Amino acid sequence: MELRQLEYLLAVVEERSFTRAAERLHVAQPGVSSQIRRMERELGQQLLDRSGPEVRPTQAGTTFLPYARAALDAVSGGRLALDELAGLVRGSLSVGIVTSCSSVPVTDLLADFHRSYPEVEIRLVEAPSDQLAAGLRAGDLDVALIGVATKAPEGLHHRLVVDEPAVAGMAPEDSLAGRGAVSLAELCERPLLCLPRGTGLRTMLEEACESAGIPLRVTMEAGDPQRLVELAERGLGVAVLPAPSVRRHGSRIRGVEISAPGLRARIALAWSAERAMSPAGQAFIDLAGAVLAPS
Template structure:
């Protein structure tokens, strides 16, 4: 049994086609078919049902599939371990970024990493902080920039890189706009426009309101802070968001720092507590920690 046979088998299963699998593996289609036939003869079982328009697993193939995946994964892990021992960084880097975050030059970080480690395939995905934390814990992500409230997530290493006040943004005509601050209690009965649950800013607001003994009256949610500003600018409610976003729209809106209590929202670089899932992940953490100042 050869590794390439397992690779061809997995490609056919995922593509459900010998032709597409061959294109994916950059080999001729007859070569893929021949190698899988040899694998089936060696195992004494047909692994694939070729009768229909799409290739399907036989019962034997379904039984064999997880073992083939495990074998290929073990070989990949062994190669990465040897690369790490030799001081090389290869493989993949899975980076998560909280949606609509722009305070850290992520593009510059990724470009610097790519110049230093050109053989690493970089994958970047955006999601809510809750989803990113789950991805770090289950090994889908090596490192992520997440937004948090007062409490940092357990089970992860974190490095806080942004710490900002949470403000209430109102139109200039709003009675609250006469000052520079607003007590949290004064927002109790106001319609609020907020980031969705799972974001650091929303978590901070919900925690503060719970401690004050009431639930915020959230009437509108949007994942993009700029959309919150647009909605508040139309007089549809009070936008609760990190201070920098309100400052950018100072002509249309007035940002009032929320006090009694003051609420902070933080962005942190996070990675698994033991270590990132790969040498590439560790290399990225080292680079980010050297370039991005901590608070």
């Protein structure tokens, strides 16, 4: 049995198609089919059900898949260990950033990493925090900057890099603009402008409202904090934003503290707690730890 046969099998199962698996692997489709049939003959079991419109694992295939993944992970881990021993940092790095990540100098961080490790190919993905966390757990991402709420991300290691108060941002002429603070109940009486579901601050707001038994009514949402500032400035609602996003716009918008409870905008650098980290990923974590500090 060869490692490529295991790779072919996993690709077919994940893509549910020999053709799509071959395209993903950049090999000819007949080669994928013949290698898997060869492995099935060697094992004496049919691993794939080819009778339907989509290819699916048989009972034997389902039983065998965890061992195939473990074998490939073990080989990958061995290669990583040897690379680390040799002091090599190469290969690829998949980095995720939360859609509303305006408080972290991501571009500068990636540029610094590229200058230090020019042979590493960097892939950047922007998405809500819950999708990024799922990508880290699945192994699709190496590291990600995600928003975190009150609970630590399940199955992930994380290092907090931003911890800022959230404020209610509103037009200067709003009746609440002169207040020192606004309660959560008062805030939720207004049309709210928020970051999308799955972002850390939105999750924290939802959890606070649920805990207090206060209905949350979001009338508009946007992934770009700048867009929320513009909407609030024009009197379309009250925006829930990190304090720096409001402060940097000066007199255009007023920021009022949200009390009882105080909300925080937190961003963390996260990576899987279950998978071995590549040398490139570890180098990025080390660089980020040196450059970024909680604000």
